[in-house]
Amino acid sequence: xxxxxxxxxxxxxxxxxxxxxxxxxxxxxxxxxxxxxxxxxxxxxxxxxxxxxxxxxxxxxxxxxxxxxxxxxxxxxxxxxxxxxxxxxxxxxxxxxxxxxxxxxxxxxxxxxxxxxxxxxxxxxxxxxxxxxxxxxxxxxxxxxxxxxxxxxxxxxxxxxxxxxxxxxxxxxxxxxxxxxxxxxxxxxxxxxxxxxxxxxxxxxxxxxxxxxxxxxxxxxxxxxxxxxxxxxxxxxxxxxxxxxxxxxxxxxxxxxxxxxxxxxxxxxxxxxxxxxxxxxxxxxxxxxxxxxxxxxxxxxxxxxxx
Amino acid sequence: xxxxxxxxxxxxxxxxxxxxxxxxxxxxxxxxxxxxxxxxxxxxxxxxxxxxxxxxxxxxxxxxxxxxxxxxxxxxxxxxxxxxxxxxxxxxxxxxxxxxxxxxxxxxxxxxxxxxxxxxxxxxxxxxxxxxxxxxxxxxxxxxxxxxxxxxxxxxxxxxxxxxxxxxxxxxxxxxxxxxxxxxxxxxxxxxxxxxxxxxxxxxxxxxxxxxxxxxxxxxxxxxxxxxxxxxxxxxxxxxxxxxxxxxxxxxxxxxxxxxxxxxxxxxxxxxxxxxxxxxxxxxxxxxxxxxxxxxxxxxxxxxxxx
Numbered sequence: 001x002x003x004x005x006x007x008x009x010x011x012x013x014x015x016x017x018x019x020x021x022x023x024x025x026x027x028x029x030x031x032x033x034x035x036x037x038x039x040x041x042x043x044x045x046x047x048x049x050x051x052x053x054x055x056x057x058x059x060x061x062x063x064x065x066x067x068x069x070x071x072x073x074x075x076x077x078x079x080x081x082x083x084x085x086x087x088x089x090x091x092x093x094x095x096x097x098x099x100x101x102x103x104x105x106x107x108x109x110x111x112x113x114x115x116x117x118x119x120x121x122x123x124x125x126x127x128x129x130x131x132x133x134x135x136x137x138x139x140x141x142x143x144x145x146x147x148x149x150x151x152x153x154x155x156x157x158x159x160x161x162x163x164x165x166x167x168x169x170x171x172x173x174x175x176x177x178x179x180x181x182x183x184x185x186x187x188x189x190x191x192x193x194x195x196x197x198x199x200x201x202x203x204x205x206x207x208x209x210x211x212x213x214x215x216x217x218x219x220x221x222x223x224x225x226x227x228x229x230x231x232x233x234x235x236x237x238x239x240x241x242x243x244x245x246x247x248x249x250x251x252x253x254x255x256x257x258x259x260x261x262x263x264x265x266x267x268x269x270x271x272x273x274x275x276x277x278x279x280x281x282x283x284x285x286x287x288x289x290x291x292x293x294x295x296x297x298x299x300x301x302x303x304x305x306x307x
Numbered sequence: 308x309x310x311x312x313x314x315x316x317x318x319x320x321x322x323x324x325x326x327x328x329x330x331x332x333x334x335x336x337x338x339x340x341x342x343x344x345x346x347x348x349x350x351x352x353x354x355x356x357x358x359x360x361x362x363x364x365x366x367x368x369x370x371x372x373x374x375x376x377x378x379x380x381x382x383x384x385x386x387x388x389x390x391x392x393x394x395x396x397x398x399x400x401x402x403x404x405x406x407x408x409x410x411x412x413x414x415x416x417x418x419x420x421x422x423x424x425x426x427x428x429x430x431x432x433x434x435x436x437x438x439x440x441x442x443x444x445x446x447x448x449x450x451x452x453x454x455x456x457x458x459x460x461x462x463x464x465x466x467x468x469x470x471x472x473x474x475x476x477x478x479x480x481x482x483x484x485x486x487x488x489x490x491x492x493x494x495x496x497x498x499x500x501x502x503x504x505x506x507x508x509x510x511x512x513x514x515x516x517x518x519x520x521x522x523x524x525x526x527x528x529x530x531x532x533x534x535x536x537x538x539x540x541x542x543x544x545x546x547x548x549x550x551x552x553x554x555x556x557x558x559x560x561x562x563x564x565x566x567x568x569x570x571x572x573x574x575x576x577x578x579x580x581x582x583x584x585x586x587x588x589x590x591x592x593x594x595x596x597x598x599x600x601x602x603x604x605x606x607x608x609x610x611x612x613x614x
Contacts, residue, residue: 049563113420
């Protein structure tokens with residue numbers, strides 16, 4: 001009996017050692033095991049000209065190095081032209097099932113009568129992610145997000161990753177399963193963070209070891225006062241833990257178009273996006289990256305790990 | 308025989324007198340027979356925030372007194388809120404079957420697979436009115452323009468008239484017949500000018516005495532140099548003939564949004580629209596109206612003549 005226990009313990013030790021030696025994601029990307037890796041990701045490309053103009057300018061600095069595109073939105077063609085002219089840019093699709101501003105709206109890429117569960121009484125996507133998730137038929141969601149990917153590809157966009165505008169596709173297990181099924185078919189990584197597992201147990205139970213996901217997402221929220229913007233990001237970056245973090249930001253100019261679009265909605269509004277633009281294109285941001293040995297990576301590199 | 312000729316001549320004279328005494332449109336509106344009546348009409352509401360902001364500002368001056376709304380466009384909700392708050396405003400629908408800017412596009416209100424003849428390879432309306440007319444199935448046009456009217460009404464817009472963006476619905480007899488059939492069902496007047504009859508004989512042959520139409524449309528064109536803008540309009544207004552004229556203008560600000568929307572298309576572009584805004588909200592325009600005894604009327608008054 002003692003021998004059997006000893007043998008079992010020996011096997012357990014070997015297994016533990018094997019697991020400990022398995023390369024983590026940083027190592028698989030060619031970095032040290034405890035490297036601090038960051039994707040600086042601007043959401044909402046295609047939504048408005050102001051968003052496109054500020055995000056393209058920020059991408060040109062190299063400090064913002066990734067972004068994702070909203071296919072149903074009116075300014076898609078402008079960002080598609082940028083994508084065609086800059087095939088190296090790390091651009092994904094910000095799959096869209098909500099239309100959150102009240103003066104300025106959009107609806108599906110699919111035929112309306114085939115995705116009626118996604119539409120509000122005015123024929124647009126719902127205003128909020130909770131309304132969208134409450135009404136959405138998962139089959140119609142699959143049809144619509146597939147149509148968004150197909151339209152993007154038809155316009156010459158070669159997406160490197162997928163994420164979900166306002167997190168609609170993480171609202172419940174059925175929607176997340178659709179999202180993951182579509183992403184696997186496309187062989188594209190999706191924005192999923194290990195740090196989210198505690199608050200949604202359908203995430204770890206749906207993922208498999210073959211899926212590629214990051215450690216955490218860093219984003220600012222409405223409790224941060226405008227004058228504390230730079231300090232919030234700087235402190236978070238100084239305390240950054242090893243592993244892969246995506247800082248999710250929202251860029252635009254505080255101009256007439258953006259003020260009108262977000263008029264009754266200061267959170268994620270025009271001034272908010274101008275503040276994000278200013279911090280993430282600043283020398284202060286460049287300095288905090290250098291001083292804290294934070295290395296920028298993109299979804300393109302992560303996507304290469306998908307079999 | 309002489310008596311018969313005399314009697315016939317007498318009848319002819321009586322008929323001529325009766326026709327001569329029949330009230331013309333100006334008289335039916337309560338003006339003198341030879342009054343110079345003008346509708347100052349801004350097209351393209353709903354297209355962009357810049358268009359909405361400039362047009363609403365111009366409508367508030369009273370010098371621009373009519374406009375029409377593009378239902379498929381992204382900024383419809385903003386102008387619908389204005390229409391609900393200003394039910395007296397003379398707002399019609401600028402029925403839309405084209406999407407003419409390359410960076411910024413829109414498509415149908417109807418389900419896409421039911422109006423496929425209206426869509427280009429990217430799933431938007433065609434760029435030009437000639438492409439749109441060449442491909443359009445009239446039944447699908449009827450479905451789509453009816454859907455645009457229904458969506459406008461559902462948003463609380465009470466249209467006073469109908470017109471056609473880029474003139475697509477005047478491109479051939481089949482499309483014009485659809486346009487007129489829908490307008491008659493809605494009991495709404497459409498933009499048709501007697502001055503157009505010479506260049507499209509399907510217009511007079513399709514219209515009946517019960518239809519209400521105006522004498523002429525005045526619009527500026529790309530041959531006018533920017534510095535001659537005010538002079539062009541002033542000269543045309545000084546020479547205005549009696550009857551009902553609609554001056555069709557395009558208002559927006561020469562700002563970042565509008566420059567990007569119209570970037571490779573200076574005709575009807577951002578600077579063009581700013582020039583229109585400046586002239587039609589100016590004291591010079593007010594003065595030329597007064598000095599030439601030009602009276603402003605709206606489509607609302609014309610619509611009341613429809614039985």
